[in-house]
Amino acid sequence: MSAFTGTGALARLIVRRDRVLLPIWMLLLGLLPLSLASGTAQLYPTDAGRQGYIDNLAGNPMLLLFYGTKPDNASLGALIYWRSATGMVIMALIGVLFVIRHTRVEEEAGRRELLGATVVGRHAPVAAALATISCASVLVGALVTLGMISQHTPAGGAAAMGLAWACAGILFGAVGAAAAQLSEGAGAARGIGVAIVGVAFGVRGAGDVAGGGLSWLSWVSPLGWIYHVRAYAGDHWWVFAVIAAAVLAVTALALRLSARRDVGAGLLPPKLGPASAGPGLASPLALAWRLHRGSLYGWLIGLGIVGGLLFGGVAKTSGDLLADNEQLKQIMERLGGASGAGDVFIAGSLGLGAIAVAAYGISAALRMRTEEAALRSEALLATGVSRLRWAASHLVFAFLGPTLVMVVTGLAAGLLYGTATGAVGRELPRVLAGALVQLPAIWLLAALTVAVFGLAPRRAPAIGWAALSLCVILGQVGAALQLSQALLDVSPFTHIPHVPGGPVAAAPLLVLTAITVALVVAGLAGFRRRDVPIT
Secondary structure: OOOOOOHHHHHHHHHHHOOOHHHHHHHHHHHHHHHHHHHHHHHOOOHHHHHHHHHHHHOOHHHHHHHOOOOOOOOHHHHHHHHOHHHHHHHHHHHHHHHHHOOHHHHHOOHHHHHHOOOOOOOHHHHHHHHHHHHHHHHHHHHHHHHHHHOOOOHHHHHHHHHHHHHHHHHHHHHHHHHOOOOOOHHHHHHHHHHHHHHHHHHHHHHHHHOHHHOOHHHHOHHHHHHOOOOOOOOOOHHHHHHHHHHHHHHHHHHHHHHOOOOOOOOOOOOOOOOOOOHHHOOHHHHHHHHHHHHHHHHHHHHHHHHHHHHHHHHHHHHHHHHHOHHHHHHHHHHHOOOOHHHHHHHHHHHHHHHHHHHHHHHHHHHHHHHHHOOHHHHHHOOOOOHHHHHHHHHHHHHHHHHHHHHHHHHHHHHHHHHHHOOHHHHHHHHHHHHHOOHHHHHHHHHHHHHHHHHOHHHHHHHHHHHHHHHHHHHHHOOOOOOOHHHHOOOHHHHOOOOOOOOOOHHHHHHHHHHHHHHHHHHHHHHHHOOOOOO
16 A cells, blocks of 8 residues: 555545535636736726835835835736735645644544545555645646736736745645644644744845845745745746755655654654643633744734734835825725725735634634534533633633734824824824724624534534635625625625724614624523534
8 A cells, every 4th residue: 555545535534524615715816816906906007006006015114024025017917926925924824724623633633544544555644635725736837827817917927826826735734744743732733833934934024124235034944945936027037947956855854754753743842831720720711821822923023023013014104105106095095994094905904804803703712612523512511611701711811812903003003103193192092992892893703703603513613714705705895796785785794893993883883783792692692502512
């Protein structure tokens, strides 16, 4: 029997398990450049207009950190490749997390050992996960290519851009496969993989921001290689040979590491805890804190601090751009602002950030389903802990966690924006209010997940993520597709007041909060009455 026997069957199993989430993220990412290109083409139809836009953005070091060095020309394709660079970072993160989900998580749950007792080769699980993420990444790249060609950009540049996006997912999928061999816990493996992406992003960004004698740093980072494809601005096809060699090397490393360890074990020795639990684990809430704290820290740093500083740091520059372009100002007003140019950008950015934070709320609520499916909740509920008390310990993080992230985001953005404008005392409370008004919409999506968990637990992940995806689609492309207002109103984010800059109506916030409470009550009532566990 070959070490790769059963790869095809496992790949089909992965596709079946992710038949809802896989198409959603592929479509969202694949259509992102098209959405950006169609809007930009209308706002900046000439090279001169696009060049001025590029020069203004490139003057902000914070934007260089995210977008990289500015393109060598002002064509529409070059501008979109530069502006959508963060999409490739998202592809890298998905590649890492996807492969870890279908390798290390399967081992941690004990399913890998059961499959290993059948006709499945040693390397088949890793190969199947890599094959699936590679095919999905290629399809995303194909969507990106076709979308850019539809905007009348050169086919060669579109192909280079699509292939660069695909390579981000494939390369870091291999990184995820290697990270999965190091630790016996999925959480630690995710931490290692995400840390590698973060370091790659930071090193690449440092090289691009510093420039001059330190520009070589961007070539040290694997993300830097992908950025340096320079689609529409040189089309450096030879970079793909470097990326392909790296994929082969990291994949070979992952397979070699996999062959050196036992199933369920990791190469790094686990850190042993104390023989008896301390007082910090004396309650369900304390246990929930241990389970949720890593995600909470990550969101606080990633979006709360870094995102907040980005929103506040870029607001003044973007506000100047909005003031000079009435069409762009009108679009940003639809996203979330109604007065000054800086307010328009801040409100729109906070609205986009709120959708991201809603993903954290859904993920935290789904932790209950994860604990139940892994049979850990049953052992806890067999003690004196009631179902409602156990559920409430997780709901604290599903609702208060996003609240804390939005508070930190508003404070960071308000401080930096106020410093840039010289009016911290005025701008800080206004920006913080803009962050806080997003909370009812965020809570509603988390509450919907809780309701489905209580009433139909197997469907909770699919419905929770599908609801978020619908909000993203309606919010980002709904207006461009001229969808009816009744359909746009399906998204709770449509009803959020445009703050700072616009009037605040209490009625929509109260209605969204009331729906949230009703959904949570329904979910908890269903959870009290159904069997536990449902696997």
